[in-house]
Structure formats: structure tokens, C-alpha cells
Amino acid sequence: MRSDVTLHPLDRARLQDLLHAAVEDADPLEVMPPVPGPGGWTTERRSAFVRFHESRSLSAHPVETTFVIAVSGRVVGAARLCPVEDRDGTVEAGVWIGRSHRGTGVGSAVLELLLDRARASGCDEVYVSTTPQNSAVRALMAGIGTELVADGDELVGRVRLTS
Numbered sequence: 001m002r003s004d005v006t007l008h009p010l011d012r013a014r015l016q017d018l019l020h021a022a023v024e025d026a027d028p029l030e031v032m033p034p035v036p037g038p039g040g041w042t043t044e045r046r047s048a049f050v051r052f053h054e055s056r057s058l059s060a061h062p063v064e065t066t067f068v069i070a071v072s073g074r075v076v077g078a079a080r081l082c083p084v085e086d087r088d089g090t091v092e093a094g095v096w097i098g099r100s101h102r103g104t105g106v107g108s109a110v111l112e113l114l115l116d117r118a119r120a121s122g123c124d125e126v127y128v129s130t131t132p133q134n135s136a137v138r139a140l141m142a143g144i145g146t147e148l149v150a151d152g153d154e155l156v157g158r159v160r161l162t163s
């Protein structure tokens with residue numbers, strides 16, 4: 001596993017670095033919910049990205065925990081753990097990595113680090129869902145022995161955490 005990949009809790013300073021990484025190296029639809037209007041990183045979409053993370057992770061009552069992903073100290077993406085409603089002990093994992101860093105083992109390292117974080121916070125299961133077209137997530141999960149199965153329009157998988 002790559003040793004230059006690290007996770008750091010999102011804070012306001014890192015949010016600016018994360019916005020920069022997203023604008024430079026990712027498509028808005030890969031990293032945030034859709035925002036109506038012209039495509040690309042418009043001023044409105046940049047503000048929505050910041051508001052999205054502020055409300056979900058930096059508010060007084062955060063709904064999920066977000067980490068910035070750094071490679072040799074440089075922010076290249078984000079990973080999150082969000083408690084699943086009505087399933088105590090289960091968190092949903094989500095990850096995006098800047099295009100120029102994909103396919104080089106960053107995702108595999110992030111997955112291991114994210115599972116460690118979930119375990120350390122007392123969770124016993126991590127849930128993943130993606131689209132059938134997302135070969136990278138399928139390969140990532142296969143790499144830890146978790147097969148994704150169809151659930152409606154999505155592919156889903158559960159990783160049991162052992163201490």
C-alpha cells in the first residue's frame with residue numbers, strides 16, 4: 001500500500017485546499033450534488049461546493065465526517081463516512097480523487113485508511129454503493145474481497161469490520 005497517502009479531518013482551511021483540488025482536477029458531478037445552470041466550475045457551483053461541506057461536516061450538528069486526502073501533503077480529494085439511518089454501527093463510505101491521481105493506487109490506500117477510521121470510531125460495518133458503470137469502485141472493492149451486488153439501479157456492498 002502507498003505510504004504517501006494520508007487522511008486529515010476537514011476544517012475550514014483544508015476546505016479551501018479541497019475546493020482548489022476539485023476545480024483543478026475533477027468534474028463537479030464527481031464531487032458534489034448537481035447544481036442547475038451552465039456546466040463547469042461556475043462561481044455559483046464553487047460556492048455550493050463550500051456550502052455543501054460546511055453544512056454536512058463543519059456545522060454544529062454534522063451529518064457526516066469528511067477527510068481530505070493528501071498525497072505527500074498535497075490535497076487531492078476527499079473521503080467521507082456517513083452514518084446509515086436505521087442501521088446502528090453502519091457507515092456509508094464515499095471517495096473522490098482528482099483525475100491526475102487516479103489509477104495509481106491512491107484509492108486503494110484511502111479505502112484501507114477509511115476502514116481503519118470507521119473501525120476506530122466503533123463502527124462494525126461499512127456500506128458502499130455505486131453505479132454499475134463504475135469499474136474503478138468494483139475493482140477497489142474486489143481488492144478487499146468484497147463483491148458488489150445489484151440493488152435496483154445501484155451496486156452495493158458491505159464490509160464487516162473486525163477489531
Ligand SMILES: CC(C)(COP(=O)(O)OP(=O)(O)OC[C@H]1O[C@@H](n2cnc3c(N)ncnc32)[C@H](O)[C@@H]1OP(=O)(O)O)[C@@H](O)C(=O)NCCC(=O)NCCS
Binds near residue numbers: 140
Ligand atoms: C473510484 C476512485 C476513488 C478509485 O480510486 P483510484 O485511485 O483510481 O484507485 P486505485 O488506483 O487504487 O485502483 C484500484 C483498483 O481499481 C482499478 N481501476 C482504477 N481505475 C479504473 C478504471 N477507470 N477502470 C477500471 N478499473 C480501474 C485499478 O486497476 C485497481 O485494480 P487492481 O487493484 O485490481 O489493480 C477514483 O477513480 C475516483 O475518484 N473516481 C471518481 C469519483 C468516484 O467515482 N467515486 C466513487 C463514487 S461511489
